[in-house]
Amino acid sequence: MTDLRELVEAAGGERPAPTAAGAATTPCVGLRTGGRWFALEAATIGEVVALPPITRVPAAGSHVLGVAMLRSRLVPIVDLDRMLTGIATPRSERGRVAIVRAAALELGVVATETRGLLELPVADGAGAGDGTDDGAAGPEGASGASGASGGEREGVPWIAREVQHAAILYAVIDAPALVRAALGVAR
Amino acid sequence: MSADTPPRVPVLCFGASGLRFAVPVAAVAALDAAAPAAVSLAALLGLEPHAAATRTVTVTGGDRARALVVDAPLLLRVLDVGDVVPAPVALPRNPAVLGFARIDDELVQLLDTERLLAAS
Numbered sequence: 001m002t003d004l005r006e007l008v009e010a011a012g013g014e015r016p017a018p019t020a021a022g023a024a025t026t027p028c029v030g031l032r033t034g035g036r037w038f039a040l041e042a043a044t045i046g047e048v049v050a051l052p053p054i055t056r057v058p059a060a061g062s063h064v065l066g067v068a069m070l071r072s073r074l075v076p077i078v079d080l081d082r083m084l085t086g087i088a089t090p091r092s093e094r095g096r097v098a099i100v101r102a103a104a105l106e107l108g109v110v111a112t113e114t115r116g117l118l119e120l121p122v123a124d125g126a127g128a129g130d131g132t133d134d135g136a137a138g139p140e141g142a143s144g145a146s147g148a149s150g151g152e153r154e155g156v157p158w159i160a161r162e163v164q165h166a167a168i169l170y171a172v173i174d175a176p177a178l179v180r181a182a183l184g185v186a187r
Numbered sequence: 188m189s190a191d192t193p194p195r196v197p198v199l200c201f202g203a204s205g206l207r208f209a210v211p212v213a214a215v216a217a218l219d220a221a222a223p224a225a226v227s228l229a230a231l232l233g234l235e236p237h238a239a240a241t242r243t244v245t246v247t248g249g250d251r252a253r254a255l256v257v258d259a260p261l262l263l264r265v266l267d268v269g270d271v272v273p274a275p276v277a278l279p280r281n282p283a284v285l286g287f288a289r290i291d292d293e294l295v296q297l298l299d300t301e302r303l304l305a306a307s
């Protein structure tokens with residue numbers, strides 16, 4: 001499978017690209033967990049793989065589903081919905097795991113489905129419902145349902161901001177903060 | 188064998204709550220001994236009990252010994268350094284879980300009996 005991170009870095013890494021409207025964007029990958037959509041900067045994603053067998057680990061925390069063997073190494077697998085609400089992300093045949101690398105750590109995030117690449121506005125000037133939908137070809141089958149209230153996400157340190165794109169509200173994840181929060185690592 | 192060669196360690200593998208674990212054979216005092224005071228390994232690790240054919244394994248650690256109820260099958264294997272899979276950095280886990288190994292195409296969690304019994 002193509003290493004998405006290498007691909008993105010070869011294409012210029014995190015350099016924002018101007019849109020037709022002049023707003024800078026960054027490539028992201030969309031993750032749906034049940035009814036919620038999240039987005040991670042593509043540069044933080046090593047790869048996206050089909051849901052692998054997961055081995056539970058005693059006392060790992062309810063949001064840590066366990067570890068999975070990927071390319072001869074073990075990766076912790078976490079459930080974002082459990083981190084947010086305590087309710088598990090539904091499993092599906094299209095289930096995927098996005099491997100996130102940040103803060104010198106690595107973890108897998110379970111997703112019901114993934115979509116990418118999305119060109120989402122960079123942090124400056126971006127925000128929920130700020131009309132930043134650039135009208136670019138978005139995820140097919142976009143429901144328009146955000147699935148979670150902004151209030152639910154308030155105070156969650158690993159959610160950097162919310163961005164509306166192609167009729168979907170994405171909670172953009174701060175990857176280093178997510179990895180640290182999921183694994184209980186201090187900054 | 189050179190002094191730098193990592194040791195090969197005989198281990199006893201067994202189950203608990205649908206997972207596979209292993210302890211060094213050197214830390215096993217008895218198998219299937221009658222032990223009314225045996226405790227469930229699953230409970231000791233904070234896991235849900237899992238219906239399975241059970242066995243009793245008495246393990247030692249430090250100056251303690253304890254009979255543990257585990258799930259069959261019990262398998263004896265010799266662990267080579269190449270079988271060990273490094274644990275992910277910062278993986279939250281029970282301190283008794285030392286690490287992981289690939290044994291018979293299964294991921295097995297290696298238990299430190301001293302830490303396990305210290306927590307019991």
